[in-house]
Amino acid sequence: MPVYEITTNAIHPLEETSFISAGIRERSDLQRLLLDSISVIDRDVMVITEEFGEWEDSRRRIDLLGLDRTGNLVVIELKRTEDGGHMELQAIRYAAMVSTMTFAKVVSVHADYLKVHGKDGDAEAAILDFLGWDEPNQEEFAQDVRIILASAEFSKELTTSVMWLNQRDMDIRCIRLKPYRLGERILLDVQQIVPLPEATDYQVRIREKAVEQRQARQQQSNRDLTRFDLTIEGAVYQNLPKRRMIYQVVRAIIEKGTTPEQLQPLLPGSERWLVVEGDCTEEQFHQKAKEVRSLRGALYEPRRYFNSDEELFRVNGKTYALTKMWGTGTIPAMEAIKEKYPHVQIEYVEAS
DSSP states (O other): OOOEEEOSSOEEEOEEOOTTTTTOOIIIIIIHHHHTOGGGTOTTEEEEEEEEOOSTTOOOOEEEEEEETTSOEEEEEEEOSSSOTTHHHHHHHHHHHHTTOOHHHHHHHHHHHHHHTTOOSOHHHHHHHHHTOSSOOTTTTTSSEEEEEEESOOOHHHHHHHHHHHHTTOOEEEEEEEEEEETTEEEEEEEEEESOHHHHHHHHHHHHHHHHHHHHHHHHHHSOOOEEEEEETTEEEEEEEHHHHHHHHHHHHHHTTOOHHHHGGGSSSSOSEEEEESOOOHHHHHHHHHHHHHHTTOOOOGGGEEOSTTTOEEETTEEEEEESOOGGGHHHHHHHHHHHOTTSOEEEEEOO
């Protein structure tokens, strides 16, 4: 669809041009300019490095390697051609190659990038600030790799392939960069064409559901399903999963006058609580929790917290939800609480 200029007397179509005709080169111009303006194609991506190719037996390089606010790596491929070539196949190879990168490796790569470009700053601090994390969290980091293809145009063959791949749990976006000439100036029309912006949220929800189901099946086969019998001050709770056991213990300690802040040093990890202002109902908590997480550039996932009306903690004008994500931290937390509060009789054994 053409782009128009509106004057006082008429509406004029702009002259459509091409990157080649405009003398805009792929790497030294388009890629260079996007390094500091990546928000042009995705406002929620941070550039980690350019021309990345640190793998064995390969001379291929990723145009731009990025990170999004959910901690996923983003492979960004650029083409100034009129059909996109076979960039989707190339990008899939790259995504597979970087899929095993750790948080430490990404920090190292970004530090090298900052040094090469003469930029000051702490690479790890910059990444943590972008993610809204207090400390590295390898379990949440790089759970997936997204792909962004940016080109002057895309062939029907390419877009059909991308839509098919997206239906099968990949996240590939096609961004069309169409140049126009206005006198001596070059204007750029930027449009996401796959998936259509109106359908993006829906498709993301479908894909996230599929990912959750796959992860749940995998966790079901790998995770520690040990259950426990718990006794607190004579009250018996039988056959509890670990996260429910730690919740009951935390509730008992708080009911005796301890605050969540006082308990925090005994709970391994940096984000055991999600806290909002006010004595909130469940519905109010969900709304405020979304806002709190959004301010940190993160999503609020209700399934990760004990957040029903009867599970929330309301202390000193604030409402707290305890995380359900414990893993190997449950038993150390139990022992630390028992040692800190010996006057509260807490005993637990594996359920028979």
